[in-house]
Amino acid sequence: MAVQLVVQAFMLLLACELAEAAPPIAKPNCKSRCGNLQIPYPFGIGPDCYLDKWFEIVCKGTGGSAQAFLTSIDKEVRQIIISNNPSTNRFIEPTVQVLVPTIYSEYCKYAGNHGTVNITRSPFHFSPYHNTFISVGCDNSAKIANIFPQIFGCESDCKKDMKVDKEVKCSGFNCCETTNIPSNLQAFDVEFRSRNKSNDEEGGKKSCKYAFLADKEWLEKSKRDPSSVQYWEYVPVVLEWAIFRWNNNSHELFHFLKGRHNVSCSFSEENKDYFYSISCHCATGYKGNPYVDGGCEDINECEDDLLNYCKSKLDCENTEGGYNCDKRKSKLKMVIVGIL
Ligand SMILES: *[C@@H]1O[C@H](CO)[C@@H](O)[C@H](O)[C@H]1NC(C)=O
Ligand SMILES: *[C@@H]1O[C@H](CO)[C@@H](O)[C@H](O)[C@H]1NC(C)=O
Ligand SMILES: *[C@@H]1O[C@H](CO)[C@@H](O)[C@H](O)[C@H]1NC(C)=O
Numbered sequence: 001m002a003v004q005l006v007v008q009a010f011m012l013l014l015a016c017e018l019a020e021a022a023p024p025i026a027k028p029n030c031k032s033r034c035g036n037l038q039i040p041y042p043f044g045i046g047p048d049c050y051l052d053k054w055f056e057i058v059c060k061g062t063g064g065s066a067q068a069f070l071t072s073i074d075k076e077v078r079q080i081i082i083s084n085n086p087s088t089n090r091f092i093e094p095t096v097q098v099l100v101p102t103i104y105s106e107y108c109k110y111a112g113n114h115g116t117v118n119i120t121r122s123p124f125h126f127s128p129y130h131n132t133f134i135s136v137g138c139d140n141s142a143k144i145a146n147i148f149p150q151i152f153g154c155e156s157d158c159k160k161d162m163k164v165d166k167e168v169k170c171s172g173f174n175c176c177e178t179t180n181i182p183s184n185l186q187a188f189d190v191e192f193r194s195r196n197k198s199n200d201e202e203g204g205k206k207s208c209k210y211a212f213l214a215d216k217e218w219l220e221k222s223k224r225d226p227s228s229v230q231y232w233e234y235v236p237v238v239l240e241w242a243i244f245r246w247n248n249n250s251h252e253l254f255h256f257l258k259g260r261h262n263v264s265c266s267f268s269e270e271n272k273d274y275f276y277s278i279s280c281h282c283a284t285g286y287k288g289n290p291y292v293d294g295g296c297e298d299i300n301e302c303e304d305d306l307l308n309y310c311k312s313k314l315d316c317e318n319t320e321g322g323y324n325c326d327k328r329k330s331k332l333k334m335v336i337v338g339i340l
């Protein structure tokens, strides 16, 4: 009897595990990860695994240390976000986090324009929401270049022997920061000046200045001192992306998405057959990758207290696309029926 029970329990566990096999995130027969990074479609590794060349990932190296490169913009990718996190349920723009080098002024040891990025006409742009602009330098006026007539940037004064450290993080002395970043920015270069005009004219203090855009969340978590950025090789920056009408294969994807259950899409400038860009997520109650067949799976709301409003976990019963709070009541009924 006991053995039988154990066997039954084991079968049940097995069944649960089979049922919980993760839904696909990549196209059939395509690799879904590179190192520790998940690669969800429309991104992909290898022919027919990505939507079009803009979303092609090349995986270099093997095992956990392999690195993913978004070859169309020649940047290493650290994170790919397709859509909402169901537990916060707030809309999250699809993003990728890529590594970009810092931009140095001409009087720096590493002077050069390694950090300039031009991704014009790509489906990516710098996120104005996730990034912050930081410039380090004394008597510095740093502005994002080539966005005339708009002006975005920041200014800092000099203070001798003052390190930019965590407490005085970019206080305006030797370092400045602004989160005011233009929307739809696709080309990033920086123009450095002195605040004191006479210093520029004289060619005055030929001091080194540098600037970069960085993922705000990363900067906060890493607790790095921005003045030490000259020793960092790259800075993670967040790009937002979308699928545009001009992307190859976007029309097929559009028709595939229109017919899908459990997927919710926003089509900018939607018309019967016309759209400018598409952005989708799994419908409420589902999670996963909306862009692949069978990619959205039901969320078990009962397992996450933030996702259900049942008074007790014992009352919570998961259902397809939702949940209800009558579990014990219905069990009770069954028991009563059983007794009768
Ligand atoms: C789009 O398709 C054309 C024709 O097949 C091809 O030449 C071009 O490289 C493709 N572009 C992208 C971005 O994949
Ligand atoms: C970026 O590249 C495009 C061509 O792809 C060019 O027209 C544009 O001027 C460049 N922008 C900057 C700021 O360099
Ligand atoms: C500007 O720089 C010049 C030359 O270094 C200096 O003499 C002057 O006092 C500075 N002006 C201000 C307002 O700091």
Ligand SMILES: *[C@@H]1O[C@H](CO)[C@@H](O)[C@H](O)[C@H]1NC(C)=O
Pocket (backbone or CB within 6 Å): 261, 262, 294, 296, 297, 298, 320
């Ligand atoms: C999605 O929706 C359809 C119909 O609304 C339903 O039959 C199906 O079970 C749902 N769930 C998944 C994971 O596809």
